[in-house]
Amino acid sequence: MWQIAIVLIIYLPLVILAGHYLFRVTMQQKTWLDPVLDKVDGAIYKICGIKQVDMTGKQYVLTLILSNAFMVFIGYILLRIQSVLLLNPNDIDNMEATLSFNTIISFMTNTNLQHYSGESGLSYLSQMLVIIFMMFTSAATGYAACMAFCRRLVAKTDTLGNFFIDFVRVITRVLMPISMLVAIILVSQGSPQTLSSNKTVETIEGKFQDIALGPVASLESIKHVGTNGGGFNGANSTTPFENPTVISNIIEMLSMMLLPGACVVAFSLMVAYRKRKTIFGKQGLSIFVAMSMLFLMGLVTVYVAERTGNPIISELGISQELGSMEGKEMRFGIAQSALFTTVTTAFTTGSVNNMHDTLTPIGGLVPMFNMMLNVVFGGKGVGLMNMMMYVILTIFIACLMIGRTPQFLGKKIEEKEMKLIALCILIHPAIILLFSALAVATTTGVAGITNPGAHGLSQVLYEFASASANNGSGFEGLADNTTFWNVTTGLAMFFGRYLTIIIQLAIASLLAKKMWHGDSVGTLKTDNTTFTILLVAIVLMIGALTFLPALALGPITEHLQIYS
Amino acid sequence: MHKFIENSKQALMITFTMFVLCGLFYPFAVTGIAQGLFYHQANGSLVEIDSKVVGSEKLGQAFTSPEYFWGRVSSINYNVYTEEDTIPNENGETAYSGISSGTFNYAPSNPELKKRMELDITAFLQANSTVKREDIPADLLTASGSGLDPHISVKAAEIQIERIARASGLSLEEIGEIVKANTESRDLGVFGEDKVNFLKANVDLYKKMTQND
Numbered sequence: 149m150w151q152i153a154i155v156l157i158i159y160l161p162l163v164i165l166a167g168h169y170l171f172r173v174t175m176q177q178k179t180w181l182d183p184v185l186d187k188v189d190g191a192i193y194k195i196c197g198i199k200q201v202d203m204t205g206k207q208y209v210l211t212l213i214l215s216n217a218f219m220v221f222i223g224y225i226l227l228r229i230q231s232v233l234l235l236n237p238n239d240i241d242n243m244e245a246t247l248s249f250n251t252i253i254s255f256m257t258n259t260n261l262q263h264y265s266g267e268s269g270l271s272y273l274s275q276m277l278v279i280i281f282m283m284f285t286s287a288a289t290g291y292a293a294c295m296a297f298c299r300r301l302v303a304k305t306d307t308l309g310n311f312f313i314d315f316v317r318v319i320t321r322v323l324m325p326i327s328m329l330v331a332i333i334l335v336s337q338g339s340p341q342t343l344s345s346n347k348t349v350e351t352i353e354g355k356f357q358d359i360a361l362g363p364v365a366s367l368e369s370i371k372h373v374g375t376n377g378g379g380f381n382g383a384n385s386t387t388p389f390e391n392p393t394v395i396s397n398i399i400e401m402l403s404m405m406l407l408p409g410a411c412v413v414a415f416s417l418m419v420a421y422r423k424r425k426t427i428f429g430k431q432g433l434s435i436f437v438a439m440s441m442l443f444l445m446g447l448v449t450v451y452v453a454e455r456t457g458n459p460i461i462s463e464l465g466i467s468q469e470l471g472s473m474e475g476k477e478m479r480f481g482i483a484q485s486a487l488f489t490t491v492t493t494a495f496t497t498g499s500v501n502n503m504h505d506t507l508t509p510i511g512g513l514v515p516m517f518n519m520m521l522n523v524v525f526g527g528k529g530v531g532l533m534n535m536m537m538y539v540i541l542t543i544f545i546a547c548l549m550i551g552r553t554p555q556f557l558g559k560k561i562e563e564k565e566m567k568l569i570a571l572c573i574l575i576h577p578a579i580i581l582l583f584s585a586l587a588v589a590t591t592t593g594v595a596g597i598t599n600p601g602a603h604g605l606s607q608v609l610y611e612f613a614s615a616s617a618n619n620g621s622g623f624e625g626l627a628d629n630t631t632f633w634n635v636t637t638g639l640a641m642f643f644g645r646y647l648t649i650i651i652q653l654a655i656a657s658l659l660a661k662k663m664w665h666g667d668s669v670g671t672l673k674t675d676n677t678t679f680t681i682l683l684v685a686i687v688l689m690i691g692a693l694t695f696l697p698a699l700a701l702g703p704i705t706e707h708l709q710i711y712s
Numbered sequence: 713m714h715k716f717i718e719n720s721k722q723a724l725m726i727t728f729t730m731f732v733l734c735g736l737f738y739p740f741a742v743t744g745i746a747q748g749l750f751y752h753q754a755n756g757s758l759v760e761i762d763s764k765v766v767g768s769e770k771l772g773q774a775f776t777s778p779e780y781f782w783g784r785v786s787s788i789n790y791n792v793y794t795e796e797d798t799i800p801n802e803n804g805e806t807a808y809s810g811i812s813s814g815t816f817n818y819a820p821s822n823p824e825l826k827k828r829m830e831l832d833i834t835a836f837l838q839a840n841s842t843v844k845r846e847d848i849p850a851d852l853l854t855a856s857g858s859g860l861d862p863h864i865s866v867k868a869a870e871i872q873i874e875r876i877a878r879a880s881g882l883s884l885e886e887i888g889e890i891v892k893a894n895t896e897s898r899d900l901g902v903f904g905e906d907k908v909n910f911l912k913a914n915v916d917l918y919k920k921m922t923q924n925d
Contacts, residue, residue: 340757
């Protein structure tokens, strides 16, 4: 229990520091890396012909999609011809068409759902040129979108910021330096970083063991820093080479928590910017606290559920003092596993340090619910944008109850925005539930289910929640490398990512163009405790109304069954 | 339209620039630094006996002989195989299907989980006749997430000492010392769990046995 608390306490100063840095990078203020990086950025702008011109919201979103489209196209081709390219010491074959489609969408949308296994499915060149490349670019895309969104909320015009500039700055100034540092720490803990091929050794019992090597650490760091989550190896961060020690486990967790939290801090500073200097702006703080409350509720639930263990194993008469250890690693135990599970689904990274399919039913419900809400910090950038939808919705509902004009940061909230917000909040559950319904109604869908009973439905729900929330973890038992699963989850990831970003930026553009009104006595305060509690309540209520029926048929039924 | 073409050009160029920066420069730079600073770890933390590599201290292995510590259940048998495992049967399938990682992914409610554990408990009790059922810690008979876990709990190591002593001819004290030497306590006294690296312990057992011969 203590080890969880200590990690969370270390996180707080780090996130505030990162938030201030992020704010400076976004607002183009001076940072101490400038002397070197200004030259690097300048060179990149020159090569690409990028000029420092401001874009409207519409132009911003179009260039975002355009550049993502080029990356998808070239990445797809690379996967299809990887066997004839360089750096393929383990002689990996080309990737099949639907699997390549799924993989490329998965990495471009920052989801990192993996229907392949890294050791046997990708050459080292693909790991670097497709996977690591996309981990950087998809994270930078999400972050750029988020900052464009936040800037518009506090601006008086819709023409500001340039996608390419934001995109380049976040890679060179934030992602690249942090990833380098984290990668070296991970190597020191025992993550391999080599370009030589896998090794076969003779054991002391005279048998053979294959050892999978590769440039693991460099992928591992950006995987967490960019909240991507796709592993070098099939079993992701459970494997000792991706996550060798408890120290590496903590570093990986902090890496994935750092930037999503920093986004909220940076936003708080943008709001407070108009007034005075502060460490953590009040508006952002109220949102941060709301997210933290949801996070802690989930964390405690997983911890207790996993610590209690599986009653069926207890019945066998062996000692389950350590908790439910099926699918977990001995070096992490319950505390580090429970924390990792909550973090990876709240911050929508999707890497796993234990196998979520084997979690106890209630322990598995929490990660699923985190992804269904998709607002508990969330992936870099987009999580904050999702939460802002709920913030505005909460303001709207609260103002209706007390008969005031809804207003947020000086901008009136009217019919057009509310329609888009309602649409935005509904897309995510619609994708999850409709695709799940399709999967259980078709034989090709059901064929993927590997656990009998209620847990089978959980596997399906989890897969689509993970795809639509752009998380990427899985109830890995699901036999998902089939045309049906590759295509449906590919579409779920695609819509979950781009539809949401388009609508959210449209809302921001609408708000940016509005007149600014000063606060009066009649304005609902959105930066106090009452509002925070109301926000948490609205998030939970909408989440429960949407997903409780499905959850009751899946994990809750399974829980009742194993205890009966 | 002109604007669109210009933007496309920039988008294409930025894609290529990032291929070079993120996809090539970054991993190569990290590889260079890692190989320079942490040569042992960067190449897989390999364990050698008489300059022959026998495994990696980070990865467990499947041990079946009674004179060695047994690890946790692995769905991939720790990527360990014999010559026969690679010879295809009449259907063209091999017992070892190539390098991988993972677990059985049995849900807590899956009857297969109970069946597997029951079989393993019986087998374990047969091989360790002095051990009582309620003394078996669950980590030993549950599958690890990666299938490569190099650790078992301290208790899981202790209950195997008697069997190992009988099979190897080493004394209980000698084996107890090996367990102690390979026990990794919680980092800074708080983080993680107390555990025994059974691969390293087995390497020590091997060395001791060959020494005595």
